[in-house]
Amino acid sequence: MKDTVFFLGKGGVGKTTLSSAFALELARMGKRVLIASLDPAHNLGDALSARLDSKPRTVEPNLDAMEVSLSSWVERYLEDARRQLKENYSYNLTLNLDSFFNILKYSPGTEEYAVLWAIEDVHCHLAPNYEYVVFDTPPTALSLRFLSLPFISKLWVTELIKLRERILEKRNTISQINPVSPIAESCVDKEDDRVYGTLTTIRKRLAALATLFTKKSFMSVIVNPDELSVSEAVRIKDELDKFGLPLEALCVNKQGVSDAAWELAPQLARLTRFDFDFTREGIGSREDLVRIGMASLVEYFLKKGSQK
Numbered sequence: 273m274k275d276t277v278f279f280l281g282k283g284g285v286g287k288t289t290l291s292s293a294f295a296l297e298l299a300r301m302g303k304r305v306l307i308a309s310l311d312p313a314h315n316l317g318d319a320l321s322a323r324l325d326s327k328p329r330t331v332e333p334n335l336d337a338m339e340v341s342l343s344s345w346v347e348r349y350l351e352d353a354r355r356q357l358k359e360n361y362s363y364n365l366t367l368n369l370d371s372f373f374n375i376l377k378y379s380p381g382t383e384e385y386a387v388l389w390a391i392e393d394v395h396c397h398l399a400p401n402y403e404y405v406v407f408d409t410p411p412t413a414l415s416l417r418f419l420s421l422p423f424i425s426k427l428w429v430t431e432l433i434k435l436r437e438r439i440l441e442k443r444n445t446i447s448q449i450n451p452v453s454p455i456a457e458s459c460v461d462k463e464d465d466r467v468y469g470t471l472t473t474i475r476k477r478l479a480a481l482a483t484l485f486t487k488k489s490f491m492s493v494i495v496n497p498d499e500l501s502v503s504e505a506v507r508i509k510d511e512l513d514k515f516g517l518p519l520e521a522l523c524v525n526k527q528g529v530s531d532a533a534w535e536l537a538p539q540l541a542r543l544t545r546f547d548f549d550f551t552r553e554g555i556g557s558r559e560d561l562v563r564i565g566m567a568s569l570v571e572y573f574l575k576k577g578s579q580k
């Protein structure tokens with residue numbers, strides 16, 4: 273069952289517009305929907321003509337919307353890391369925990385972890401109140417990084433778990449040889465070891481997110497009738513393919529915006545395609561969003577989503 277929706281694509285192709293129109297169409301069919309913006313530069317509120325913040329606010333019957341505060345998720349992630357470092361390693365005075373923490377603060381990956389835990393929070397704590405969750409995504413680079421993170425991180429967390437198991441075995445061996453050594457005091461079974469417990473919990477959370485992305489999410493890529501957005505869509509498809517993430521639909525938005533020549537790449541031509549005209553008068557209201565015409569994509573989503 274697919275109940276989570278992501279629209280991906282180059283900057284400005286219409287991710288916020290189409291995800292809002294999609295959420296509105298579902299809501300007006302009578303489905304309970306939450307739309308959540310993951311873009312640090314939020315403009316979901318403008319698209320939906322509603323005042324939004326980091327908690328779900330009702331936009332109209334059946335439709336709630338929120339703008340996830342990524343900066344507070346980054347802070348939360350760092351605070352969690354600081355607490356765990358202190359809990360697990362404060363006995364080791366040779367480690368300078370503050371300098372460790374500073375490295376973490378500026379290390380690559382912090383922002384995408386924050387997005388990942390924000391998605392987990394929406395999925396675990398808010399999604400149960402709705403039938404469907406639509407995510408308005410950030411720029412491609414960040415989206416591809418957070419979507420691939422559960423798969424990449426699972427590999428190294430698994431290696432860290434193996435390493436921790438070896439450390440615990442060695443400690444036990446030493447304590448058998450010399451039961452009065454200081455190491456013997458810190459000997460615990462795997463089940464009682466805090467580091468081992470933390471690592472296995474992280475692995476479980478990552479596995480749940482991987483399942484959310486591969487089995488429960490409907491991903492769609494948007495292009496405009498231009499070469500650049502098509503190239504970026506091909507790059508997105510290639511990256512998603514690497515992790516077995518299925519791309520289920522192609523949206524060609526802003527049809528008729530220009531007469532410039534463009535061509536759809538063969539990789540994209542195999543996707544089920546939905547076209548949306550360019551609205552010359554601009555899109556300024558929810559009724560304009562509804563006029564974009566989402567019915568056939570929503571119908572396709574509901575049919576596809578209920579198959580698995």
Ligand SMILES: Nc1ncnc2c1ncn2[C@@H]1O[C@H](COP(=O)(O)OP(=O)(O)OP(=O)(O)O)[C@@H](O)[C@H]1O
Nearest residue numbers: 282283284285286287288289290526549550551555
């Ligand atoms: N079909 C359309 N007809 C007319 N204007 C459109 C259409 N789709 C999107 N737009 C306009 O194009 C602009 C960019 O759209 P939107 O903000 O949805 O793109 P985006 O992909 O979310 O951008 P970003 O990458 O900055 O988040 C907006 O002004 C929006 O109103």
Ligand SMILES: [Mg+2]
Nearest residue numbers: 287288311315
């Ligand atoms: Mg946007």
